Amino acid sequence: MNVAAIVDPLSTGAFLADEFASRGWRVIAVMSTQTIPDAFVSSFRPSDFDEIVIHEGDLDKTLAVLSSHTIVAVVAGTELGVELADALSEALGCPGNGTALSSARRDKFEMVERVRAAGLLTAKSIVTDDVEKLVSWASDNGLSSIVVKPVASAGCDSVSFCHDSQSIRDAFAIIQGNVNSLGMYNSTVLGQELLIGEQYFVNSISRNGRHYISEIWHDRRQALDDRKIFDYDDLLPADGDVQHALVSYVKDVLDALGIGHGPAHTELMLTEAGPVLIETAARMQGAIIPSAHIAATGHSQVSLTVDSIVDPSGFDEMLERPYAVEKHLRVVWMLAPFDGEIAEGPALAELLSLPTVVGSGRELRPGTPVRRTLDLFTTAGYLYLAATAIADIERDLLRIRQLESDGLYRERELKIVNSANSQ
Structure with a gap:
């Protein structure tokens, strides 16, 4: 039986085990650290794996533990595991991106310099x-x-x-x-x-240096103090002048960073001069609900990542077919104005019963602790909204923000807070 090793199967990477298992593969977890950061603890599901291997910093020792398995694929489950996944796949002879440019796929300064050297616009x-x-x-x-x-x-x-x-x-x-x-x-x-323009992100899956664009999202943010925080993201159709410009640039970025295999998540700003890289991560987008993506496009970055490994010929046939959006999909980031908790009362029930809400990225119940939202790690959660008419989504977004300012949260002194799952 084929065996896949998932390095740090956390956040979105936690969904990979079930996806591989559904195709008849065995799955091993390789943890790049003995201590999982707080933001990811709740997403780790040890029972999903045939074995869990803890990497203690010695690559040869980890390879010796893995040698009892015939591993044919290594995938980074989250940002923490990118460099170890590169090293393991290279040492095991599995398809991968190699170690030559590993640091440029993690260090954001090296990343920009590498992309600049390729002749692309950079900050x-x-x-x-x-x-x-x-x-x-x-x-x-x-x-x-x-x-x-x-x-x-x-x-x-x-x-x-x-x-x-x-x-x-x-x-x-x-x-x-x-x-x-x-x-x-x-x-x-x-x-x-500081780049000026409209912000987007593009998700991709690559095999043998060819790139499939699985989603293009318009990333909407709002100002808070000296930063911009997440507001909501809209899935765009694959076709359009803006989309074509973004995709062309992103594929060049992936080539420059040596991402020829596996998933990537690229954030960029569309400026007057053209697309400019914010950063690229050589892993799946964090904090998603794959079923919502599948309902909108027929696939998710999770399913496509596994497709590229277990069904390479079928994946290759998809490369020239742009994804199709069957319904509008929006991710709304919940914004808590203070440290506290989700309140008991009608606001939560109404929030979860809004007609376009098709999923929640966090368990939302009375007493769930929240932190004042300053970034993705402190978001109170996120909701997927889907509908055939964008007006329905706009209506429910307005109601979500009204509920957040009127009864959804209540203040309390927090002693221990678990961050929302994210990368």
Whole structure:
């Protein structure tokens, strides 16, 4: 029986085990760390796996443990597992992206420099452990506003939009020397020019250097203090001038970063000059409900990732057929204005019974703790809305925001808070 190894099967990666098992494959979990970051703990399902292997930093030792299995596929389940998945697939002789560019697929500065070297539009960027160097860089480049963020994190963790030297210093202090939401120590800080335009993200699955675009999303955000937080995302049809420009650029980015196998999630800004990379992750989009994607397009990034491995010829036949959207699909991010909990009362019942709500990305019940929403890790949850008429979705989004401001949440002192599942 064929065996797949999933490195850090967390968040969306948690769905891979069932998908492989439904095709008759055995599945092994490889954990890149002994301690799962808080944001991912609730998504880990140990009972889904034939074996769980803990990587302790010694690749040869981990390979020796895996040698008792005939592993024919290695997949990164979440951002934490990208580099280990590259190393394991290369050592085991499985299809993969190799280790030569692994760091450029995780380090956001290396990523931008690699894409720039390929002749593509990129944001001006700097990485440094000296805040005054960052302040001077912004001034020397005539940048009145910059984005400051960790070099290797996810979910908009500690991303700040800075408009003067003091806000740069404040944002730097939050990041440098601290541990990010992926459990990694931030020794340096990334500064980038603030891109102006419309934000999108593109999901893809690749095999042998050919790329299938599974979804194109318009990413809507709203301003909060010195940052932008998630509001909602709309799935776009595959066809259109904007979509074609995005896809052409994304495929070039994937090539530049050596992503020739497996899933990727690419965020970008469509500026007046054209698409510009924000970042690419060599794994599936985090925090999704695959069934909602399947209802809208007939597939999900989870099912297609497995298709590319277990049915390569069938996957190859899809490459020239753009995805089709059968109904409007919107992901609405729930926004809590304060630390507290979901209140008991009619607001929650009404929220879950709205006509277009087809799924929730978090267990929503009275007493569920919430945090003031500042990024993807502190969102109160997310809802999938689907309908044949976009007006129905717009109506229910308006009602969701009304319920959030009038009775859905209540304040309380929080001692322990589990973050929403995300990458």
